[in-house]
Amino acid sequence: MIQEWLNLVLNIVVMLLAVALTTLAVRLHSNSAFAGAALYSLLSFGENPAGIVxxxxxxxxxxxxISRLKAFNDTVKSEDRDGESIIPPEHWPQSGVVVLKGVSATYSSEYHEGSTTRLALHDIHLTIGSGEKVAICGRTGSGKSSFIALLLKLIDPISIGAEIILIDGQPLQHLNRSELRQRIIAVPQETVFLPDGSTFWANLDVAQEATREECETVLTAVGLWEFVxxxxxxxxxxxxxxxxAGQRQLMSLGxxxxxxxxxQRKYAAGAExxxxLLLDEVSxxxxxETECVMQQTIRTEFKNYTVIAVAHRLDMVMDFDKVVVMDTGEIxxxxxxAILAREAGSRFGDLVRARNG
Structure with a gap:
């Protein structure tokens, strides 16, 4: 904005000088060649200050x-912690068993015992079996997305116990964060794309590990191949x-x-x-129509996966194995x-009836 303003001022000054020079040349009946050369020199002179600006x-x-990057580097702490050295086996997590034992967590990095900081999660006890489909439900601010963030180590538990969270037998506290996020598949609520101009292939397969045939198969499965x-x-x-909005979510699912x-290609060798799979309000x-496509894709393509889904539309999770209802960070x-939805006094039943009006 400042650059444009300075360029405008310089152009106006050069224009006024050119008008004055032309007026003087006409009134004084100056040599036309001299006047033309002077006018050309004036215009050329105007380009130099513009370049300097x-x-x-x-x-x-x-x-x-550079100053902002330096300030960021000086003030923002690395999220990596001491002791996060475990690199799990390549096929991990194959079973998908998740165990939480009295887990509490907060977004504040300055939490301490006796602090008045509100906990995002409080005393969570939960076991999710291999291949189970589990829905996390609750009203806004109940801690649903915080639960997903905890499993991805986007927030840390406040306890220092080594085995309060286990994923396929590995203590979450000691798992390398980068490896953890590469091994667990997550579909966020908001889809992020590469800069405009990047290819469909690059946006679908950011790591550039898939074959063309795999990309075509996936886009066909989510109903985007014809669009592409x-x-x-x-x-x-x-x-x-x-x-x-629907196509963005289908791309994220892709x-x-x-x-x-x-x-599957790298580690299963023909076996399932x-x-x-973590889903954060994807629907x-x-x-x-898009929701039905997503439901069918998840059922068929991730049938052997443990699926943990934060659900906004409760009809999407009626066929799940388990539902977990949260309120103010607690289960x-x-x-x-299906059973809770019919029970009188059930928290989940109340949510279903409230959604259906």
């Missing part, structure tokens, strides 16, 4: 960016704004399918491979969704 503002912008073909195919550049396919902004009810 351009380079100066670029320098200021660069120095500001109409826009030039996998190698064509794309713009995130061309995707609807990424999860790609990761499942790669794990298990794992963990909250999609229409009913207040667990059970089978």
């Amino acid at each position: 351009l380079f100066w503002t670029s320098l200021e912008t660069s120095l500001g960016a 073909q109409e826009r030039g195919g996998l190698d064509a550049g794309m713009n995130a704004s061309t995707f609807s 990424r999860a399918l790609i990761r499942r396919s790669i794990r 491979h298990g794992g963990i 909250s902004s999609v229409d009913q 207040v009810e667990t059970g089978i969704p």
